[in-house]
Amino acid sequence: MELTTTLPRFENDLADTLRLFDAGIRVQHESADEGLTWRDRFTVSMQARSLTRSFEQQGHFSDELEYIRLRKRFCKQGLYETLKQFTGYRPPWGALTGIRPTRLVYEAMAQGLTLDDAAAQVSATFDVSPEKAGLLAQIIRAQAPVYDRTENGVSIYIGIPFCPTRCSYCSFAATDLKTGGKWTQAYVQALVREIAAGAADMRAMGRTVRSVYVGGGTPTALTAAQLEAVLDAALCGFGHCPELTVEAGRPDSIDPDKLRVIRQAGATRISINPQTMNDQTLAAIGRSHSTKAIHEAFALARAQGFDNINADIIAALPGEDLADFTHTLEQIAFLAPESLTIHTLAIKRASALKLGGYVQAAPEAAQAMVEAGCAFALGQGYTPYYLYRQKYMAGNLENVGYCRPGKACIYNVDVMEETTCNLAFGAGAISKWVFDGRRRIERAANLKNIELYIARIDEMIEKKRALYGAGEGLS
Ligand code: SF4
Structure with missing residues (x-):
């Protein structure tokens, strides 16, 4: 270029x-x-x-x-x-390059347009295809029941930056257990301290916690006792809130004890993420589990009573074509998660795939898979309810969260629409504070390096206080 x-x-x-x-x-x-x-x-x-x-x-x-x-x-x-x-090429999202295209529709609605007129205006201004503009309108309709219209809400993120192994497309600040396992205990102690301090501030400020999301990394990469300590800290600090999601993302990190801990903490939603239902691809992208383990993890979670499970899958994974992706969709139908997030592969600079010189799938191939995923989701009774785009995605497409009726994840909508302050804990976590009637957003990022995060935890706590204290008069 x-x-x-x-x-x-x-x-x-x-x-x-x-x-x-x-x-x-x-x-x-x-x-x-x-x-x-x-x-x-x-x-x-x-x-x-x-x-x-x-x-x-x-x-x-x-x-x-x-x-x-x-x-x-x-x-x-x-x-x-x-x-x-x-x-002679018209990209599906036209001239749009931003992460949150729904925001443009909301902005047009704030000027007095109806939802359909606002979507049509975005389509005409940025040359967005009618299909994508229709998708935006559908998403905004689906978000309505959980869209934050208050001035007082806060969503909580708790990050666990450990994974059983590192996926080849990963660009997150996550470390595999072989490298980082020695830090897990000290990390949990620092994290618990950070959560307690932040929660005390939220109580003092009278903030209403809308949702808690424990993600990563892979939270279930911790031991059951460590996971319990983190969830206890969240419960003590924030009490029972309408939504608690715990990512149990990697099937090779799940066992009955960890699921029991999550259930006892009152989790309303978990995520078990196949990414693909093809064993050959799982091996090629560095996931140390089989498709059989995915089926077993779902069965285990269902047996323990989890009735709101999300599954993430990725279109345009290395070596996969439409037939492979269709196979994944067929297996998803069998697993029947309550929500399904269909990502399009994004290859960021820090990923092993990028460093290894991997070239993305052709835009047409990626688009065929994304369209198949959308048709599948709609055919299975899911509704799209949040969407975001990333740089370096195959075909410059999108990631879409679909859900069954009443299963929209509040946290995902809050974060994607940036309506709500986000208080984030853990290494590399970025807190975002919304000021001036949502016209200004400021951020405070924790250190990504796990050892430094642990050593400088007081600094992380103070940095967050400076972020929200300045706007809300917290002493
Ligand atoms: S599970 Fe997620 S965070 Fe962990 S290595 Fe894979 S992509 Fe990265």
Whole structure:
């Protein structure tokens, strides 16, 4: 990918737009703004072909923040139009490169449009396909019962950065137990302290806890006793709240004792994540379990009374085609989880796949799998209820959470729509605080390195206090 621009502040944003198209395209961008007149000229070329287009617009903005937003949008839009004409390719999400496309629909609704009109406006403005615009409208409808309309809610995240082995596509701050097992006990002690301090602050501030999500990593990579200590800290600190999710993600980390601990803590939802139901792929992506173990884990959880289980799967995994993905879907029908999250493979820079030079599946192949997943989910009675996109996804597609009626996960909606403050504990966890009627969001990130997180736990606690204390007068 080669991109030169005379507006360096937008270089990364323009690169995001270029990434929607062929990586081999070169782009030269020149801007010549005069007062409120914005001018962009793009020359895109590949091998012996090239195309040059110019764009001009009068800018209208009230402050620097609005200028940045509109100027960026204008130059990205110009590049998108040029690339679309040059390649003849229309990406399914059009010019959109952001993580949360539903936000644009909510913004248009805040201007007084109906949901359908707002989705149509987003579709027309950003060249989003009618199918994706329809998906956004469907999701917003499904979110309505759990969408946070209060000013006082907080969602809690507790991160356990350990896994039995490391998946080849993983870019999270998680370590395998062979490397990091020696830190689990000290980690749990630090985490319990951090949770207790944060929970005391929330009580003092009169915050209402909407949901607690224990994720990672793989929480069930801990021993049953360690997991119990973490869940006890959450229960003591936050009491019983409407929703407690515990990721029991890797089937090779689940046993009856750990499930019992989770159930006794009052978990309302767990997640058992197959990712694929093909043994060959599981081995190829570094998951140390079989498809048989996935069936056994589901059976164990059902036997213990869990009636709200989520399953994550991934489209466009290495070596998989539509037939493999369809096989996974057929097996999911047999497992019958209450919710199903269909991810599209994203290959981040820190993943083993990226470092090993793996090249993503072709956009058409990824799209066929995602469409098959959507058709399957709808056919099985699931409704899409949250969506997000990531950089470096196959086909620049999306991740969608589907659920059975009444099973939408509050935490997922809160986090994706950024309606609610998020208090996050654990190594690498990022707390987000929502200020000024949801117009401003600030973040505080914990250290990713597990040893440093443990050693500097007081600093993590104070950093979070600075985040929310400043806005809410906590002494
Ligand atoms: S289970 Fe999740 S966090 Fe753990 S290694 Fe795999 S992708 Fe990473």
